[in-house]
Amino acid sequence: MHTTDVEQLVEQLAAKLGRGLSLEDLDGVLLAYSSDQLHADKVRVNFLLSKRVPADVSGWQLSHGISAAVRPVVVPANDELGMLGRVCVPLLVRGFRVGYLWVQQDEADQSATAILAQLPGVRDGLDLLASLLLDSNTAESESRRRREQGFLAACAAETAAAAAGREEMLQRAPWQLGIIFEVAGAPAGPGPAPVLPARSDPLAATLIHRAAALQATIGIDDALFSAGTDTHAVILFHASHGERSHAAVLERYERELAKRAGATARVLMGLSEPFAAQRQLAAAYQQSAVAVQASAVDPQFGDLLNYRSAGVYQLLAAGRWDQLTSVHYRTLQAQDRNAELLPVLELLYDNDGAVQDVADAVHLHRSSVYNRIARIRALLGTDPLHGRIRLELHLAIKAGRWQRRPRL
Template identity: 60%
Template sequence: MQQDVEQLVEQVAGKLGRGLSLEDLDGMLLAYSSNQSHADRVRVNFLLSKKVPSDVSAWQLSHGIATAVRPVAIPANPELGMLGRVCVPLTVRGFRVGYLWVQQDAEEESPTAILSQLPDVQRDIELLSGLLLESNTVESGFRRGREREFLAACDGDVNATATVAGWREVQHKGPWQAVTALDADGWAGGADPGAATLIHSSAALQSTVGVDAALFSAGAETHSVILFRESVGRASHAQVLVHYQLELAKRSGRPVHRIILGISEPFARPRGLAAAYRQSKVAAQAAAVEPRLGELVDYKSTGVYQVLASAGGAAAWSDSGSVYFQMLEDHDRNGELLPVLELLYDNDGSVQDVAGQLHLHRSSIYNRLGRVRQLLGVDPLKGAVRLELHAAMKARRWDARPRI
């Protein structure tokens, strides 16, 4: 496969009559062409060190290559010893696999000539992107098969569960925990489910490399699933979360603002994987609609969402059924009453805490509480009414959860 990539780079360089270099998403040199009329200092150092220096990388990234889907002209930088060049982002169905660099000649003042040549080698560039996709992970075909089997086990397939239990990475490594990694803002599947799955799969694989507690990972269209060895602390989980966010942004070519890891209760027998996976999904979904839960979310910390998740299907909570809640919602046109009431419930009735969070004076909070009492004819901070309203608020949130 590597030989095919190198030959294709040489072939494209020959058609363009220019020097090329090919790098992965981390700035590592994958291949380069031998022909080059003049190599600037940056290219020479890159070919020797096999890695893009941080100052050069910063200059290139400042021109938007990480999110670009079309060729990007990078101007010369004399301080770096760098001639102008064109960066061609290599993507397959929206999945970013690397960058092809075409350097301008010393006498060229603009990238116009390069940009005009690129359509002539578009087919070669597409083929190169496909080769990189296949070589992006070792034994990728074998890996994808194992991921499918792992996801089948997560969905409760008995035969798949037995197979996964015998894997070297899993056997005798329990108790385990299932973890769902979810992009809180970009979880919805795109136009190409296959590409979305590849993006999550690669992000999960790369973010768990070197993390001993992470035993296996698999990507789905809207999220990833990671099997962890049980641990009391969350240092390994936090490490994976940070790397997952970076890897997902790198491969999808878009900003990723909030990644959530939903963490199941520990389970000691492989047959508990399906239930643990469900718990991890619920934890991730709850944190997506309840930001106060944070980004590293244990299933047991999700409170009433455990009850809501177990009580029915997707449409079970589209209507809370609470008369008091409906009265408040109908009259709360400006969104002044329900948010205050929910924060009071979440903060054990502390008016001072709620006032601080909303940047309001305490008298404003008391005033809004008085309006709620007048509207409902009951005290919203007492007994059964408080329970009903709080549950109805969380049910409404739960109805807006990501469907993963």
């Protein structure tokens, strides 16, 4: 947001309306005001001097419902506060609140009718003002920060209920939680953990994820609330059939992240099961974390994964599997120095034994796949496709991947 642009636009609107205007953010902090006004009341004068709405004035304004309004609100005069009547114009972008524009009545005005009649004529200017505020004001708002902190605390089971975003949640049950996680890449086979792009400043990284999540969810009706941490973002969705909204948010998030971070990274989303009670929020957070971690370590899942589709990783997340191994698995690990055997075996398990699909995936002839299976059989002294051996090795392979998961 360019301050000069906002100030000039406020002056232009004031000239068209012929009235004094002041612009404030969601925390009651003065952002801009018009310079000419013959009859400024005590509240306006003090506001322009202090740059912040006093608590008693804020209480009077909030008592008239401005925080939930989507249309102009008439706030009557208050002699005790030294306040003339005024009209509050909520500034919204696609339903998202970004600030308030205040239009003060003159002393001669008997009502706000004349102001309300003028506002439709400056609709385009109001929309432009809202769009200028959107990019830099809302993500950095103190009110927004408090709500996000409360929401994340509820996700971490640090509070009994979701204090932040409560109004959104109460209106749109059932819900679904999504975690968006950024990695520089994910391994196609055994290897190191997925790498997080370098972020030298955790506070800056948090703001990047918060702002990207905020921008990515605006205008998506099923996206109810978002919050960001230094490694990932959390999105509260209204649970609906299909994943169109989730995919749209993920695509937009990737673009917003690239715009803010200056580099393109792989972005993943893990989704919880739908839930209908606020006390289930922490459990939903754990489910979405498992889903996004599984997506980060196992390329078969793609970039958008629902918890119920995470397969064996649901079991791995529920127990202590860091030391999970077996003699057969260790034997293959020791002999598979060129990573030729275990990746083929995993693909074979994942593709229900379809040798042609495995051959196509690794760009080998079918006979080469059969040869590698024969080498595995010779090393183990048993058939890797036998039921119990297959279960043992498949689980051990996935446990190895799970050990390399990114920690949230």
